Amino acid sequence: MTAQILDGKAISADIRADLTQQVASLTAQGQRAPCLAVVLVGDDPASHVYVRNKERACEQIGIRSLPHRLDSATAETDLIELIDTLNEAEDVDGILVQLPLPAHIDADRILGRISPAKDVDGFHPSNIGRLLQRRPGLRPCTPYGVIKMLERTNTAVAGKRAVVVGASNIVGRPMAMELLLANATVTICNSKTRDLAEEVGRAEIVVAGIGKPEFVRGDWIAEGAVVIDVGINRLDDGRLVGDVEFEAAAQRASWITPVPGGVGPMTIAMLMHNTVEAYRARQV
Ligand SMILES: NC(=O)C1=CN([C@@H]2O[C@H](COP(=O)(O)OP(=O)(O)OC[C@H]3O[C@@H](n4cnc5c(N)ncnc54)[C@H](OP(=O)(O)O)[C@@H]3O)[C@@H](O)[C@H]2O)C=CC1
Numbered sequence: 001m002t003a004q005i006l007d008g009k010a011i012s013a014d015i016r017a018d019l020t021q022q023v024a025s026l027t028a029q030g031q032r033a034p035c036l037a038v039v040l041v042g043d044d045p046a047s048h049v050y051v052r053n054k055e056r057a058c059e060q061i062g063i064r065s066l067p068h069r070l071d072s073a074t075a076e077t078d079l080i081e082l083i084d085t086l087n088e089a090e091d092v093d094g095i096l097v098q099l100p101l102p103a104h105i106d107a108d109r110i111l112g113r114i115s116p117a118k119d120v121d122g123f124h125p126s127n128i129g130r131l132l133q134r135r136p137g138l139r140p141c142t143p144y145g146v147i148k149m150l151e152r153t154n155t156a157v158a159g160k161r162a163v164v165v166g167a168s169n170i171v172g173r174p175m176a177m178e179l180l181l182a183n184a185t186v187t188i189c190n191s192k193t194r195d196l197a198e199e200v201g202r203a204e205i206v207v208a209g210i211g212k213p214e215f216v217r218g219d220w221i222a223e224g225a226v227v228i229d230v231g232i233n234r235l236d237d238g239r240l241v242g243d244v245e246f247e248a249a250a251q252r253a254s255w256i257t258p259v260p261g262g263v264g265p266m267t268i269a270m271l272m273h274n275t276v277e278a279y280r281a282r283q284v
Pocket residue numbers: 142165166167168169170171172189190191192193196209210211212230231232233263264265267
C-alpha cells in the first residue's frame with residue numbers, strides 16, 4: 001500500500017476560511033472582533049517564529065492579536081501580574097503563554113493562573129479535567145487538530161486500536177484522552193515502554209509525539225494504519241523532519257501526515273477556533 005497524504009495545510013486553510021466568515025458576520029452585526037493575547041518571554045528563535053505565525057493567522061481571520069514580548073529576565077511575579085491583568089480585561093478573549101518559559105519561571109504555576117475561560121491552549125488543569133470527564137471546555141489545540149484530521153480520512157475512530165507514542169501534558173496525554181473520547185482503544189507509550197516496535201505494530205492509528213527525529217521506523221507500521229506525526233525536529237542541515245520515518249512508513253500506511261505541512265498548521269487553526277469559541281462563550 002502507498003499512503004494518501006493527510007494535508008494539514010489544506011485542512012487548516014478550510015478551518016481558517018470558515019472562521020474568517022464567522023468573524024466577518026459577527027463584526028458585520030456591530031460586535032467587536034475576538035482578541036487573542038500572546039505572551040512571549042525571552043528570545044528563543046523558534047518561539048518567535050511560532051508567535052509570528054500565530055499573529056499572521058489572527059490577522060487573516062480578523063482576530064485582534066495583542067502581543068506581549070517580555071525580556072528573558074522577567075520575574076515570575078511580573079508575569080503573574082500580566083496574566084491577572086489579561087484575565088480581568090473585558091476585551092481579551094484568549095490568553096496564550098508561549099512555551100518553553102525560561103527556567104526560573106514555574107510554567108505550571110503560570111498556566112494554572114490563566115482564567116480557564118480564556119485558556120485557548122486548553123492546558124489549564126480545569127480544562128484538562130473537563131476533557132478527562134467528557135465535559136465541555138477548551139480543548140488542547142494539537143490533539144484537537146489531530147481529531148479533525150482523522151475525521152477527514154472518513155474512517156471511524158470508534159473501536160480502533162490507537163497507540164500514542166509520548167505522554168507529555170501538552171501532546172501525548174490529551175491526545176490519548178481525545179482518542180478515548182472518540183471511543184478508540186488506547187495505548188499510551190513513554191520512554192520506559194519495553195517494546196515500542198511491538199506496541200506500534202498493533203496500532204490501526206499511530207500518533208507519534210516524542211521529539212526524536214524519525215525514531216518511529218517505517219517497518220514497525222501495520223499495513224493500512226493511519227499515521228499521525230506530531231514531531232517537529234530541526235536537523236543540523238536545516239531540514240525539518242517528524243518523529244516518524246516518513247518514506248518507509250508511507251509504504252505501509254493508508255494515510256500519513258507530512259512534516260512540515262501536517263499537524264503543525266492544524267494546531268494554529270485550532271488555536272484560532274478556540275479563540276472564537278472563548279469569545280462566544282464570554283458574550284453570553
Ligand atoms: N505539531 C505541533 O503542533 C506540535 C509539535 N510538537 C512536537 O512534538 C514533539 C513532542 O513534544 P512534547 O510532547 O512537548 O515533548 P516532551 O519532551 O515534553 O515529551 C516527550 C514524550 O515522549 C516520550 N518519549 C521520549 N522518548 C521516547 C521513546 N524512546 N519511546 C517512547 N516515548 C518516548 C517521553 O516519555 P517520558 O514521559 O517517559 O519522559 C515524553 O512523554 C516535539 O517534536 C515537539 O516539537 C509539540 C507541540 C505541538
